[in-house]
Amino acid sequence: MEDCIFNSMDPAYRNPFGAVSTGTTVDFTIHIPLDLVYATATLVLYDDGMERRIPLEYQQTKNNLIFYHTCFTFDQPGVFFYYFHINRGQENYWVKRDETGKGYLSQSGQGSDYQITVYQKGFQTPDEVKGGLFYQIFPDRFYSSGENIENAPDDRILRSDWGGMPYFLPNEQGEILNNDYFCGDLKGIEQKLNYLESLGVTILYLNPIFEAHSNHRYNTANYLKIDPLLGTEQDFSHLCAEAKKHGIKIILDGVFSHTGSDSIYFNKENRYDTLGAFNSMNSPYFKWFHFIKYPDVYQSWWGFSTLPELNKHDPDYIEFICGKNGVLRHWLRLGASGFRLDVADELPDEFIQKVREAVKAEGEENLLIGEVWEDASNKIAYGIRRKYFQGKELDSVMNYPFKNAILDFVKDQDKQSFFNKISIIVENYPPQCLHTAMNSISTHDTERAITVIAGESCCGKGREWQSHHQLTISQYRDGINKLKVAMTLQYFLPGIPCLYYGDEAGLQGYKDPFNRGCYPWGQENKALISYCQRLGTLRKTCPGLKDGSLTFLPSPEGIIILKRDGSDGSCILALNYTNCNQVIELAYRGYRINQKIVLKKQSYTIPPFDYILFEK
Template sequence: MEAKIGYQIFPDRFYSYYNRGNTPWKTPIINDEKAGKRLYGGDLKGIEKKIDYFKDLGIDFIYLTPIFAANSNHRYDAIDYFKIDPVLGDENDLKNLINSLHKENIELYLDIALNHMSDKSIWFKKALEGKKEKDYFRKENGYYTFWRDHSSLVELNLENPQLQKILWQDENSVMKKWMKLGVDHWRLDCAYDLGFNILKDIVKYIKLSGNHEIIGEVWAYPKDWIEIMDGIMNYYYTDIIINYLTGNLSGKTTSEILNKVIMDSGLKILKSWNMLSSHDSARIKNIFGNNWKMAVIMQFTLPGSPLIYYGEEIGMTGDNDPFCRGVMEWEKVDNQNEVLKFYKKLIKLFKNSDALKKGNYYEVISNDNDILAYYRKYKNIKDAKLIIINPTDKEKDIHLYFNESLLLDAMHMKDHFSSNRLYIAMGSVKGKIPPNSYGIYYMELKEYRTYSAYKRL
């Protein structure tokens, strides 16, 4: 089991090939009553045209937010799960995209909202007419229920056996239809709303169709959810990172919380998505300000699969929805873009490190409560990584202790991102950490012309 690099795309805003939108591409995002209806025209063919970009970045999987026929640009209000929104293209476009991705060994996760669908759907219209579809929708006290009381998002009665067959159980069900077309994996929207029993049933039937993974949207402690699904969108990490880098948690407390959740979740947490932002939140630079690089370092070095929200690798900004859903700024894709160079270096480091992809996590005890440090190692000391974050305005004299028997006296550790070096003294690590800094340190295995303490290790 190992972590991978993911890339989230909000299809309407990535790249337009067919130009079927109702809004010119460069139109600024406006937050008004029409925000959810503006279609900029991004489509599946447009995504396919950017395969070389994904390959150059080093992406392992693409996650698309919903593509089904819907009543909005976010498409979490499906009208028909069996049809692709015609603005995005058709089944041939999806098949061609999948084939092009697979040629580059890139997998596709498709998003599906099973908890609710549009009140404009054919099913709900028939339900209001008293037809059999009335049993497809959830009721309490004789009234239909709506997700978070949004009147456009009517909740489905997922306990209905017939609906279960239509959505995921039968060979001609919604989810199996798209897997037969080539979709590799699924992201379940509002997985926490589905409940444990429904999730277990979905996983059971999807796994019968092959090696398909299921990642759930869960805004909670990961353990019980990871036991059912392959992983979650790890908002628990997100909250910890935000609170540490904004000063609401000390490094010591952050370390204790991270160690608990990682030990509790086990290695399955490697499949969970480490995400800092998405179509539902402000973008990274808006959240973390000048500390954004520290956040991304944590995203890539904590156990899990880093998920990049489209455009953040080129420095795009945007406040909360709808401003986080701006069109991809392709003009910023340039070899001189410092943000892009930072991401490419970090992605390359991640992909070449077994410690970061599948290594164990070790808590590090620091003499300074502001410092956050942790250690990742798979098998070989040569690839081990010591991560250190100092979000304060002060230089820190650190002294670190952790469970590594191969920290040999009088050797050094060096940072991948700077010239800073740390000294190993009798199994502990010492040194100075600059203010407002991050580091990923590796072992310098040979410091002498002929001698190495690691020659037989």
């Protein structure tokens, strides 16, 4: 233990560590310098509605430090913040948090406070998925079965140049229609299940598959129908059944914040025979939307008139999505194993609770993931502190903070900053949420990881520039090496790694739509795929990865050493993130390396952009 005023990462100061369940008593100990003798110390604990001031009691004096202690039992779920106030006569100090979790004395009271996340006792997340591997597929661009396409709407452009540049220029009216399709489909995914299994994939996350009139399909037209270019309901059910034989679950993208204006519910474009909300105030869907001046002015997602917002408080809409015969249960009964909620910040807490109830009613092991870009434990969205992790809403989220930390580290190699960014999430997230978090380094909404790592920044540059810029040969070679480092961290940190289709094949690309290119079948980077298969095998065999705690161990420059301690054992990863051999002396007695027991300290040579692994 390193002496300091306070350290939320160290159980000698705060015990237990991290998020806690209701009914848990947390001990707080601070070490005050001896020159503040006769001071009084107070724990100031608050949330968005209350503040408590709890006196600390003198415990002992040791090594020129005065130890003060108190404890508090958390009876209600919530997000709580705290700091310590020290007073001696006219002198006032506040113990605030630095980036590492250590406390420092502030004479102004300014600085960051500490956080404790409290979740409902008994809150559980699916155990079967932990220790697994997600694989995210943008359905139009993964693989085409080549079967004849029937009932395709006439306004779609069906492309035959697999791997071509996605259309990105606006039309004569200045609209970007996203109406070019490469015709990837559900049967195509089914045909690649052997490949996915070879990567170690245990969960497929599919971007939207319901009928919609754009290639991204986030403008849902019919929640109860598979898009005709992807296949049929029978194709989906068969895919789920076949995937199960390969040990793979499937979760779907639930886009419930908004729908398409070109849908059976709104029907602005009059494509459908239904009486949509735009067509008549007598429409059964009228109350699902927010009209400001009927029919032309209405609330839409981020001002896009093609994406009218849904009224998530309307009882009929809630029943349609969450009811016993609603959308969620329909697809779960056909074989889905959960949902990822698009733009979760724009779904009310009450709506997410209803979603959870429906998802779990069809099976407690069904997974519910939310799209949240920041620290989801303390997120404030539209002025409201969200309750994602308190026990009645999400199982977990897309872990964008880990993504940013990994890619930033691979680019700038600031090891301490990386530790800090990872540790704050580990501290704030309930462990059951942490171990089911979706750890991506690329997604359909972000640039490809290899492009971020090795390419020129596209900040301030438009689509025309992005369309013409690819990595040079030397950039690509450097990018592959650094991508291996990023992937290794992704696979060994707490949570479930998520491969974005094509990352393992070396696919590159800037922002949408260039990050949504076709999987390069026949032109894959075979060496990188082999590396990912090796990591995928370790996800299944390496102890400590399913639910293990995380510790960053002391390490020299050029190497990161992390330890995972779990219910099934322990592992220690030593990762060389440089372009030269690293020689290191280690003594992890009792661990195995290459099936041999470590008995004494010895030297190990770690090749560039590679790792060694100890297991116990």
